[in-house]
Amino acid sequence: MNELDLAWEDEQRPRHRRRAASGPARKRKKGRGGKTFLAFFISLLVVGGLAFGAYIGIDKVKDMFSAPDYNGGGTGEVTVEVIQGQLAADIGNTLVQKDVVKSAKAFVEAAKSDERSRKLQAGFYNLRKQMKASAALSLMLDPRSRAVNKVTLPEGLTWQDTFTKLSQVTKIPYADFENAAKDPKALGVGEVWYTRQDNKPRDPGIEGFLFPATYDLPPNVDATAILKIIVARFNQEIDKIGFIDTVQSALHISPYEALVASSIAQVEGLDKDQPGIVRVLYNRVYSNKFPCNCLQVDSTVNYFLRITNKGAKPSTELLNSEIHNKNNPYNTHDFPGMPRGPISNPGTSALTAATNPPKSDYYYFLAIDTQGNTAYAKTYPEFQNLWTQAQKNGVK
Structure with missing residues (x-):
């Protein structure tokens, strides 16, 4: 921004004056007036062009330092799935594909600035199209947005x-x-x-x-x-x-x-x-x-x-x-x-x-107590002894 401002100032600063040409004063005045108007007109075009270029340039500089993002809470409804193990960038790409957010980078930045994003869970979410990234993240963190039948x-x-x-x-x-x-x-x-x-x-x-x-x-x-x-x-x-x-x-x-x-x-x-x-x-x-x-x-x-x-x-x-x-x-x-x-x-x-x-060499097993622990036996007589013990422990 400062460099662009300086460029605008350079265009408006008076240039070094050339020495007056010889000849009658009347002609010099007429010629000088025509050239001054032409120079002024060209200056307007140049300054206007630079101003427009600066406006476009500012937008591009902004894009370099801040991710493209929608404004507002969005419209309509769209369902988005977050898969187990996805990173913020992966989720952001999914949201871009569904036209929920304008850029994955905007969503990543929103996630970085919100500690709650670490609690984001896998599943399906009811969101809206063209949402501000921070608004999309906030909605995903709201349990009411879960479009899910958990069983x-x-x-x-x-x-x-x-x-x-x-x-x-x-x-x-x-x-x-x-x-x-x-x-x-x-x-x-x-x-x-x-x-x-x-x-x-x-x-x-x-x-x-x-x-x-x-x-x-x-x-x-x-x-x-x-x-x-x-x-x-x-x-x-x-x-x-x-x-x-x-x-x-x-x-x-x-x-x-x-x-x-x-x-x-x-x-x-x-x-x-x-x-x-x-x-x-x-x-x-x-x-x-x-x-x-x-x-x-x-x-x-x-x-x-x-x-x-x-x-x-x-x-x-x-x-x-x-x-x-x-x-x-x-x-x-x-x-x-x-x-x-x-x-x-x-x-x-x-x-x-x-x-x-x-x-x-076990051929028998049975629950030996009411907690469900299992005991084993090799022969039927051993099994009968365990069964007697299990009954004493309340097993039916």
Whole structure:
């Protein structure tokens, strides 16, 4: 600015006068007057041009030192997604693409000057177009701007429980989720999950693939889109822990059978006990040292009662007809091997347990106290002793 001001001053400062030309005074006066007018006119043009150039120059200098930005609170409505792990510049670029802010730099500067920006969360936001960057940031920091259906799916839910919870949060009919789940492959369940090493029939449903987590669901999506998000998260977690390669190469079983084992461990014990439980399951099914290679777990009986709307029961209350129901495809007391499918949707702990359970000679497990801690036994007499202890501890 100072340099431009100086330039304007130079143009207005009197120039060094030339010596008067010889000749009659009258002619000199006439000629001088004409030249003075012409010089004055040219000076006006030059000064005007410099002033216009200075005006344009000031704008460019401003752009060099301050980011382009809109004024005001904006108009209309637009939904913007902030993804986990994005930096302020990334968010700014997204906002520019949606025409919320004029430049990413303006948003970055607004974020730097507002400590609250560190609390900005991933999710969807209802914003307006052409907002001042600081106004956009303030609106994003207002919880009321979150365009989100947040839902938490705990470990161990069945597909029915999951659909009920999703329907309650999103207001999408339960039946829509049922219909969307009829084709798991279309939702992202890979071909590798459709083969069993034991050649037993496989459950065709979505059970086991609805990964338990907290989801920020986008606005205006249908049941199919939501289930695709959840299955994608399952696939992400499976890849992260190397589930498929590990169970195939180290355990020599199909990923689907390992998924079934993890789903049982999920409902049978605490996170810390799940690896030991999986080992018992594998010992019973694959070692050929346990009667009929049957799992003989009551959780599969209760699963069938749940999905047939009869309700689960404590083991001591299960009827003999329920335990040995030959029409129950999840009957593990009379049929060998893993049941036809998962009995819950396991979380990371149970999935990891199924990939690398500790080696042991245990063939029995049970909850030893009301806190859910698990105890193990190698023989049935040892198991009976543990059961007596568990009853004394209040276990039913």
